[in-house]
Amino acid sequence: MFDFIMGKYNYWFYIALMMIGFYAMIGKRNLIKKIIGMNIFQTAIILFYVSIAFKKGAATLPILEHAHGHDVHAIEASSYINPLPHVLMLTAIVVMVATLGVALAIAIKIYRRYGTLEEDEIIEAMK
Amino acid sequence: MVLVYGTLDMPDWGDPDSPANMHVSPYYITNTLEDTATPNIVTSVLADYRGYDTFGETTVIFSAGMACILLLRRQRKK
Amino acid sequence: MIDQLPVLTIIIPLVFAFITPLLGWWKERFCYPWVLLSLSLCMICSVFVLFRVISTGTIHYYLGNWTPPWGIEYVIDHLNALMLVIITVTALLVAVYSKKSLEQEIPEKIVYFYTVFLLQVVGFMGIVVTGDMFNLYVFLEITSLTGYALIAVGEDGAPLASFRYIIMGTVGACFYLLGVGYLYIATGSLNIADLSSLLPGLYSSKVILVAFAFFFVGIAIKMALFPLHVWLPDAYTKAPSAASALIAPLMTKISVYVMIRVMFTVFNPSFTIDMLPIADIMVGLGIFAIMAGAIMALAQTDFKRMLCYIVIAEIGYMVGGTGLANAIAMKGVILHILNDTIMTLGLFTVAGIIAYQLSGHRLSDFRDLFKKMPFTMAAFVVTALSIIGVPPTCGFFSKWYLIQGAVIAHCWMFVVALLFSSLINIILFFRIFEIGYGFRESGEAHGHGGEKALISEAPMTMLIPTIVTALLIILIGIYNQPIITNIIRFAVPAL
Numbered sequence: 001m002f003d004f005i006m007g008k009y010n011y012w013f014y015i016a017l018m019m020i021g022f023y024a025m026i027g028k029r030n031l032i033k034k035i036i037g038m039n040i041f042q043t044a045i046i047l048f049y050v051s052i053a054f055k056k057g058a059a060t061l062p063i064l065e066h067a068h069g070h071d072v073h074a075i076e077a078s079s080y081i082n083p084l085p086h087v088l089m090l091t092a093i094v095v096m097v098a099t100l101g102v103a104l105a106i107a108i109k110i111y112r113r114y115g116t117l118e119e120d121e122i123i124e125a126m127k
Numbered sequence: 128m129v130l131v132y133g134t135l136d137m138p139d140w141g142d143p144d145s146p147a148n149m150h151v152s153p154y155y156i157t158n159t160l161e162d163t164a165t166p167n168i169v170t171s172v173l174a175d176y177r178g179y180d181t182f183g184e185t186t187v188i189f190s191a192g193m194a195c196i197l198l199l200r201r202q203r204k205k
Numbered sequence: 206m207i208d209q210l211p212v213l214t215i216i217i218p219l220v221f222a223f224i225t226p227l228l229g230w231w232k233e234r235f236c237y238p239w240v241l242l243s244l245s246l247c248m249i250c251s252v253f254v255l256f257r258v259i260s261t262g263t264i265h266y267y268l269g270n271w272t273p274p275w276g277i278e279y280v281i282d283h284l285n286a287l288m289l290v291i292i293t294v295t296a297l298l299v300a301v302y303s304k305k306s307l308e309q310e311i312p313e314k315i316v317y318f319y320t321v322f323l324l325q326v327v328g329f330m331g332i333v334v335t336g337d338m339f340n341l342y343v344f345l346e347i348t349s350l351t352g353y354a355l356i357a358v359g360e361d362g363a364p365l366a367s368f369r370y371i372i373m374g375t376v377g378a379c380f381y382l383l384g385v386g387y388l389y390i391a392t393g394s395l396n397i398a399d400l401s402s403l404l405p406g407l408y409s410s411k412v413i414l415v416a417f418a419f420f421f422v423g424i425a426i427k428m429a430l431f432p433l434h435v436w437l438p439d440a441y442t443k444a445p446s447a448a449s450a451l452i453a454p455l456m457t458k459i460s461v462y463v464m465i466r467v468m469f470t471v472f473n474p475s476f477t478i479d480m481l482p483i484a485d486i487m488v489g490l491g492i493f494a495i496m497a498g499a500i501m502a503l504a505q506t507d508f509k510r511m512l513c514y515i516v517i518a519e520i521g522y523m524v525g526g527t528g529l530a531n532a533i534a535m536k537g538v539i540l541h542i543l544n545d546t547i548m549t550l551g552l553f554t555v556a557g558i559i560a561y562q563l564s565g566h567r568l569s570d571f572r573d574l575f576k577k578m579p580f581t582m583a584a585f586v587v588t589a590l591s592i593i594g595v596p597p598t599c600g601f602f603s604k605w606y607l608i609q610g611a612v613i614a615h616c617w618m619f620v621v622a623l624l625f626s627s628l629i630n631i632i633l634f635f636r637i638f639e640i641g642y643g644f645r646e647s648g649e650a651h652g653h654g655g656e657k658a659l660i661s662e663a664p665m666t667m668l669i670p671t672i673v674t675a676l677l678i679i680l681i682g683i684y685n686q687p688i689i690t691n692i693i694r695f696a697v698p699a700l
Contacts, residue, residue: 022376025372025376031368034372038371038372038375038376041375041376041379042375042379045379045382045383045386048383048386049386049389052386052389052390084389085389088339088395091339091343092342092382095342095343095346098346098350099346099349099350099371099375102350102353102354102371103353103368103371105354106353106357106364106367106368106371107368109357109364110364110365110368113361113364122365123365
């Protein structure tokens with residue numbers, strides 16, 4: 001049982017983080033809080049992916065050591081952690097920042113028009 | 128709750144024999160030096176094997192920039 | 206050169222999109238022909254790709270010459286090629302159409318609008334051709350980001366509508382990413398062809414089930430499947446006419462395409478249908494979507510909002526048809542993707558023309574329009590008949606296949622829903638015809654008496670795409686048999 005928890009607890013952390021972000025997105029009324037919730041949600045997913053990449057044992061960062069000068073000895077796959085999720089997450093982080101930028105631009109536009117960032121007041125003003 | 132149910136079957140954290148670590152990635156690790164002459168594996172995957180994703184990502188940044196200009200630019204003469 | 210065609214269809218608008226802002230700084234008048242040039246080239250490339258796929262079969266294109274699964278691969282089979290042609294034709298028509306309406310609605314931002322427009326077309330095409338799951342996510346986000354921006358420059362409530370779309374759309378895309386992550390944990394691969402060969406051994410794993418659930422929910426948000434459709438009416442109503450004419454036909458249908466890909470290529474059909482109760486759920490959701498869309502469309506007084514609910518009902522046809530799980534229904538679904546794109550394009554272009562002439566899109570604005578704008582109204586009548594499902598327009602044939610598929614699957618509720626929605630569509634459109642012919646007095650009619658003299662037929666650049674769309678509806682209806690036998694028959698996944 002303890003083994004089981006120790007084996008899986010990283011996944012449960014990311015689920016908790018995701019639920020916090022999700023609640024903030026849906027439950028809060030202020031637009032900026034919604035954006036922050038969205039950011040937390042996306043960050044949780046990124047953490048999840050990165051945590052897949054880890055290998056126990058003698059694994060180290062995915063940068064080959066002593067590699068300059070072409071005197072290459074045999075490279076063992078299990079001595080370096082998995083690089084692929086890191087790669088995917090670099091792209092995902094960029095996408096996340098871009099979405100954040102566009103969301104904030106739209107929030108600025110809303111603020112210029114209505115003077116407030118609370119959703120209730122905006123809906124009132126639109127009527 | 129559904130999410131927790133789904134994690135029951137996942138491989139343990141740090142398991143070096145999980146399918147994620149065994150299938151595609153070993154090729155990247157072992158062959159990156161001969162294919163790309165870059166010791167940094169993350170860079171070689173990002174820029175070479177999966178360079179197209181990076182290209183798409185650049186497009187994302189460009190679209191976001193254009194989108195922000197589209198949204199925020201005010202008329203100069205009022 | 207011919208070998209590079211799949212990538213060219215994406216690169217051409219992308220390069221043109223990069224150059225557009227510079228061109229706009231120099232001389233703004235050149236943007237419009239530039240956009241038309243790029244989309245025409247793109248359309249020619251995609252038609253060539255379609256012919257090549259019909260003659261030689263599936264195209265595999267390795268990007269950067271790395272063999273999959275270590276590199277990214279483009280797989281173009283019949284379904285993809287058809288979708289490419291659909292996207293480029295729609296984009297070209299909307300681009301021709303957009304000039305006048307943009308000048309009226311957002312005069313100071315035309316250059317950047319066209320840039321974001323081209324980028325969105327790039328995003329759509331990238332989703333359709335790719336054979337790699339993560340690449341699909343990247344292009345999905347390009348599409349979404351540009352969509353958010355295009356919608357937010359519309360009329361008064363548009364930024365808030367776009368904001369709601371951002372929140373829901375990002376959740377959808379993140380669920381998709383989670384699904385990809387779960388699949389990666391279980392198999393270690395991201396390539397669609399690779400996944401479909403690795404997955405059958407793992408079907409009893411809970412991870413795969415949860416991955417499928419994530420995919421489905423994420424795509425359902427993007428598709429505006431009832432009950433996750435709440436972002437759609439506000440977003441498409443308040444967007445500028447050119448933007449809604451581009452996004453409304455394409456975004457939801459491409460999400461349907463992604464769903465078909467995930468359900469039938471990544472996960473084998475036998476898994477999707479037999480091991481999960483998903484088929485019944487999909488038919489149920491489809492029925493709800495059709496009913497809800499039809500009923501709420503009846504309650505609208507705004508023309509564009511009514512169209513949005515019709516779109517929601519059409520998505521219900523497609524999802525329900527996919528859930529029916531037999532080959533005829535799938536033929537109907539794929540044909541309906543084609544038809545619905547053209548029909549929605551027709552509807553939204555008409556709405557845009559009316560908005561251009563009358564600065565509004567309420568139903569009461571239709572008064573006496575049949576006399577003043579005969580060509581536009583003729584195109585509108587053709588499109589309306591197609592949505593109702595009258596032969597020989599294309600809408601009849603796709604509904605026919607769907608009904609056949611439903612009868613074979615003994616799913617009588619779906620047949621009832623289809624016929625019910627046809628009935629409601631008849632009521633909806635004949636109500637508009639009545640107002641348009643001046644037979645019925647709608648509430649605010651007398652207030653518009655003074656404007657009658659100013660309304661004339663729509664300008665040429667807006668009129669021609671509308672008429673072309675109407676002609677396409679009839680042509681596709683008449684020629685639907687060759688289309689099915691040459692293209693769609695191969696696109697239907699083996700069931």
